[in-house]
Amino acid sequence: MQFKDTARRLLKEPLVHFLIAGALVFALLSGRAPDLGERRIVVDEKVVGALVGRFYDSFRRLPTKDETDGLIADWVRDQVYYREALALGLDQNDEVVVRRMRRKMETLAVADAETRTPSDAELQAMIDKDPARYAEDPRVTFQQVYLGADTPENRLKAEAELARLRKGEQVSGLPAPIPARMDNAGSNETSGLFGDEFTLNLRRLPVGQWTGPVASGLGLHLVRIERRAAAEPPKLAKVRQRVENDWRAGAGAKARDEAYQRILKGYDVVIELPK
Amino acid sequence: MRKTIATAALLLASTALISGCEKLSQASGSKAEVKNTAYPEQVYWGDTHLHTSNSVDAFGFGTRLDPEAALRFARGEEVEATTGTKAKLARPLDFLVISDHAEGIGATKALYEAPRMLLTDPIALRWYDLMHEGPEGSLKATGEMLAARASGNTPAFMNDKEAAEKRTLKLWSEHMDTVERYNEPGKFTAFMGFEYTLMQTGNNLHRNVIFRDGKDKVSTITPWDPQDSLWPDDLWAKMEAYEKNTGGKVLAIPHNGNVSNGLMWMLTEPNGGPMSADYARRRAAREPVVEITQIKGDSEAHPFMSPNDEFAGYGVAGWEKFNLLGNIATKQGDLPGSYVREALKRGLLIEQRTGVNPYKFGVIGSTDSHTSLSTPDENNFFGKHTGVEPGPKRATAGFVPGVNSGRMNWESLASGYAAVWATSNTREAIFDAMMRREVYATTGPRMVVRVFGGWDFKEADLQGDFVKAGYARGVPMGGELKPGGTGKPSFLISALKDPEDANLDRVQVVKGWVDAAGKAHEKVFDVVWSDMDKRQPVNGKVPAVGDTVDVATATYQNTIGAPTLATVWTDPEFQPGQRAFYYVRVLQIPTPTWMAYDMVKYKLTLPPEIPLKHQERAYTSAIWYNPG
Numbered sequence: 039m040q041f042k043d044t045a046r047r048l049l050k051e052p053l054v055h056f057l058i059a060g061a062l063v064f065a066l067l068s069g070r071a072p073d074l075g076e077r078r079i080v081v082d083e084k085v086v087g088a089l090v091g092r093f094y095d096s097f098r099r100l101p102t103k104d105e106t107d108g109l110i111a112d113w114v115r116d117q118v119y120y121r122e123a124l125a126l127g128l129d130q131n132d133e134v135v136v137r138r139m140r141r142k143m144e145t146l147a148v149a150d151a152e153t154r155t156p157s158d159a160e161l162q163a164m165i166d167k168d169p170a171r172y173a174e175d176p177r178v179t180f181q182q183v184y185l186g187a188d189t190p191e192n193r194l195k196a197e198a199e200l201a202r203l204r205k206g207e208q209v210s211g212l213p214a215p216i217p218a219r220m221d222n223a224g225s226n227e228t229s230g231l232f233g234d235e236f237t238l239n240l241r242r243l244p245v246g247q248w249t250g251p252v253a254s255g256l257g258l259h260l261v262r263i264e265r266r267a268a269a270e271p272p273k274l275a276k277v278r279q280r281v282e283n284d285w286r287a288g289a290g291a292k293a294r295d296e297a298y299q300r301i302l303k304g305y306d307v308v309i310e311l312p313k
Numbered sequence: 314m315r316k317t318i319a320t321a322a323l324l325l326a327s328t329a330l331i332s333g334c335e336k337l338s339q340a341s342g343s344k345a346e347v348k349n350t351a352y353p354e355q356v357y358w359g360d361t362h363l364h365t366s367n368s369v370d371a372f373g374f375g376t377r378l379d380p381e382a383a384l385r386f387a388r389g390e391e392v393e394a395t396t397g398t399k400a401k402l403a404r405p406l407d408f409l410v411i412s413d414h415a416e417g418i419g420a421t422k423a424l425y426e427a428p429r430m431l432l433t434d435p436i437a438l439r440w441y442d443l444m445h446e447g448p449e450g451s452l453k454a455t456g457e458m459l460a461a462r463a464s465g466n467t468p469a470f471m472n473d474k475e476a477a478e479k480r481t482l483k484l485w486s487e488h489m490d491t492v493e494r495y496n497e498p499g500k501f502t503a504f505m506g507f508e509y510t511l512m513q514t515g516n517n518l519h520r521n522v523i524f525r526d527g528k529d530k531v532s533t534i535t536p537w538d539p540q541d542s543l544w545p546d547d548l549w550a551k552m553e554a555y556e557k558n559t560g561g562k563v564l565a566i567p568h569n570g571n572v573s574n575g576l577m578w579m580l581t582e583p584n585g586g587p588m589s590a591d592y593a594r595r596r597a598a599r600e601p602v603v604e605i606t607q608i609k610g611d612s613e614a615h616p617f618m619s620p621n622d623e624f625a626g627y628g629v630a631g632w633e634k635f636n637l638l639g640n641i642a643t644k645q646g647d648l649p650g651s652y653v654r655e656a657l658k659r660g661l662l663i664e665q666r667t668g669v670n671p672y673k674f675g676v677i678g679s680t681d682s683h684t685s686l687s688t689p690d691e692n693n694f695f696g697k698h699t700g701v702e703p704g705p706k707r708a709t710a711g712f713v714p715g716v717n718s719g720r721m722n723w724e725s726l727a728s729g730y731a732a733v734w735a736t737s738n739t740r741e742a743i744f745d746a747m748m749r750r751e752v753y754a755t756t757g758p759r760m761v762v763r764v765f766g767g768w769d770f771k772e773a774d775l776q777g778d779f780v781k782a783g784y785a786r787g788v789p790m791g792g793e794l795k796p797g798g799t800g801k802p803s804f805l806i807s808a809l810k811d812p813e814d815a816n817l818d819r820v821q822v823v824k825g826w827v828d829a830a831g832k833a834h835e836k837v838f839d840v841v842w843s844d845m846d847k848r849q850p851v852n853g854k855v856p857a858v859g860d861t862v863d864v865a866t867a868t869y870q871n872t873i874g875a876p877t878l879a880t881v882w883t884d885p886e887f888q889p890g891q892r893a894f895y896y897v898r899v900l901q902i903p904t905p906t907w908m909a910y911d912m913v914k915y916k917l918t919l920p921p922e923i924p925l926k927h928q929e930r931a932y933t934s935a936i937w938y939n940p941g
Contacts, residue, residue: 093431097473097476098473134445186876187871213775213879214809214876214879215775215807215877216809217778226355227355229404230355230356230759230812231809231812232812234812234813255810255812255813255814255876256877257876280497282494283385283494283495287381287385
């Protein structure tokens with residue numbers, strides 16, 4: 039808070055007093071009656087404090103007297119032009135101004151949402167809306183026999199081999215460096231080896247019997263599901279971090295849209311497309 | 314009214330900081346313990362090299378996606394890319410390191426958001442105005458920033474240490490909070506890290522720095538900026554001090570040797586004298602892994618050193634001409650110090666002389682993407698930076714459109730990923746796997762590759778649980794074969810195609826060794842390939858696998874190649890007295906490049922020099938044999 043003290047000190051400077059007085063005198067003597075708010079420019083403690091503060095942020099030192107003088111003069115010049123420009127309507131249809139104003143409004147709408155902490159009820163509602171997203175990975179234990187690439191011949195072969203497996207005979211399949219049995223495998227593991235389609239099939243196939251052929255990214259398989267652990271419903275305590283991340287990521291966009299919809303209600307938007 | 318709003322915004326901004334900290338401590342309290350498996354059962358996929366809007370150049374190139382967007386994208390969420398298109402990975406990643414440039418971290422964003430009236434430096438004003446003009450102006454400004462950096466003329470306002478320190482402290486703290494929030498042990502690992510952008514007049518000596526630890530330890534430092542360092546010694550000293558002070562662990566990954574003009578893997582010490590054992594030991598300890606492939610080209614091998622390797626020229630075009638910043642041409646004599654295979658050979662030579670191998674490193678791939686989007690898939694490639702995100706012009710544009718970078722954007726590879734054999738998906742397990750080099754690289758596809766070296770592996774081992782046999786009777790990739798066995802070393806090798814991608818053409822073993830005269834050699838062996846009965850070697854070379862790519866539709870068929878390849882290979886030329894390394898290279902069948910997908914998507918006619926098909930690949934870390 040060093041620069042605040044400095045700003046305060048600065049405001050005791052005669053030069054600053056002189057400038058403030060000068061601005062007032064300028065306003066008074068400009069020939070027109072000072073239209074309060076419109077034609078009166080006040081360089082007060084806040085303004086100088088902000089100018090000095092911003093200077094300090096950029097240069098890590100206080101401005102000299104000359105520099106302060108220059109900052110104030112430039113600020114006054116800004117204000118004068120800004121007001122004149124507004125009076126002339128130069129802000130109208132200026133894309134940069136429009137964008138800047140929009141961004142400011144959006145920032146305000148979002149700032150509140152980003153600092154809020156969601157309640158447990160809100161987070162629980164998010165889980166309830168999409169429990170699969172937060173559920174533990176369903177685990178599956180299965181055996182597989184690999185038959186090679188997905189070709190008509192191998193599909194034919196699959197039928198014969200399936201019949202043998204169902205009779206309890208040993209079928210070794212094609213030698214390949216993939217596990218013949220996976221124990222409690224998560225979808226990440228099965229997808230990494232066999233692909234997503236195969237993983238989805240593992241969730242659907244009947245338990246306890248040989249079935250197939252089942253296609254994977256590697257080719258055809260005969261599969262026997264031994265066990266499938268149903269995914270427990272997600273508990274907030276376990277997945278809080280993830281849900282809160284999602285809430286936070288969505289909160290900004292949601293607040294922005296809601297704020298816009300609220301404001302938009304006060305407008306009558308007419309879209310006339312060229313015929 | 315206006316004033317009230319402004320004050321309100323300020324107040325809100327400061328409360329955001331405070332409540333952000335509270336939330337973090339809540340979140341980290343609910344983390345569950347994750348069990349490690351007895352040996353690595355699963356390969357985890359990740360990117361160790363990704364830039365976000367916090368990187369000086371990435372912001373300048375146009376990206377507005379922050380670290381949180383990068384993490385959400387890697388985790389599998391859909392995000393909106395800076396250029397407005399929806400972006401999503403077909404398959405999420407298991408881990409991510411956001412490696413923003415430490416140098417001037419957040420500086421471009423700060424300049425962009427600065428009040429214009431306070432910019433007194435004419436160059437600052439110029440860049441500010443260019444950036445506010447729009448994407449083209451922004452690219453131009455960034456090109457000028459990089460050029461200024463290359464010539465050592467970075468303007469003073471960008472080197473304002475005090476301002477930078479304050480900005481960095483705030484940004485780094487917020488960044489660490491975000492990373493902690495997304496680190497979910499067992500499910501998704503978010504690492505703390507940054508890039509140490511070490512450079513000598515545009516010669517690339519960059520390192521990515523990765524921590525095993527959380528905010529409690531990593532907050533003792535802010536990202537290290539090389540400033541006027543010329544060599545990595547200063548980085549190693551900082552790493553050593555960090556480990557000593559915190560009890561934590563940190564490693565560094567050098568990248569893009571291909572644009573280092575021979576400086577990345579030198580035979581000598583920085584002062585020019587022969588490398589000492591101490592120097593070699595320090596380097597090996599600090600840098601266990603090297604990035605072998607990424608968007609800015611592939612650094613595995615160069616045809617100049619490997620004239621007999623017909624696959625050595627992958628991802629070399631464009632990158633072999635100049636150093637990173639394109640200001641110094643690369644001479645032939647620079648090439649050996651710029652490529653990984655030669656570095657592995659040099660490591661043996663130095664070990665022969667000093668007893669220590671400085672270049673005993675594993676290899677990974679990563680993207681080095683500057684879009685916050687880790688996308689090395691050819692059909693979902695968001696480009697090196699936001700100036701070349703998907704669009705009809707990027708295939709024929711310069712590497713940095715509108716700036717003379719000396720390279721064309723089509724010379725960019727949609728590459729690569731880091732594959733890690735770890736015992737769980739946690740910071741600790743993945744980091745430890747990197748330290749023991751049990752990692753490999755791919756140019757994007759997720760092939761599952763295993764290799765074990767031992768003395769008694771037989772074909773029959775492949776029938777049973779070969780992984781168990783491999784760990785019980787051998788060493789995995791990254792390991793060292795100790796003498797003691799009789800006969801010749803044998804290697805248990807298996808490769809599965811990426812289940813969502815193309816079939817495999819062949820598996821090769823690349824051997825390097827030092828002969829009795831102290832000379833280094835290399836040889837590539839084809840060890841197993843598809844349709845071996847039909848593809849008999851001719852003059853020692855296995856014939857090409859064929860080509861099913863239809864360029865007109867950017868498609869290929871898996872009617873050639875093999876879904877899996879496995880073998881036990883014994884080195885027929887083994888000499889017990891010769892130190893050697895062996896690494897595995899797996900080649901896919903030909904597939905379309907990202908330019909081919911662009912051509913179809915945007916209905917383009919592309920000039921003939923633009924390659925439309927290629928063979929993607931995996932490189933494993935080596936297994937070393939040391940005669941002792």
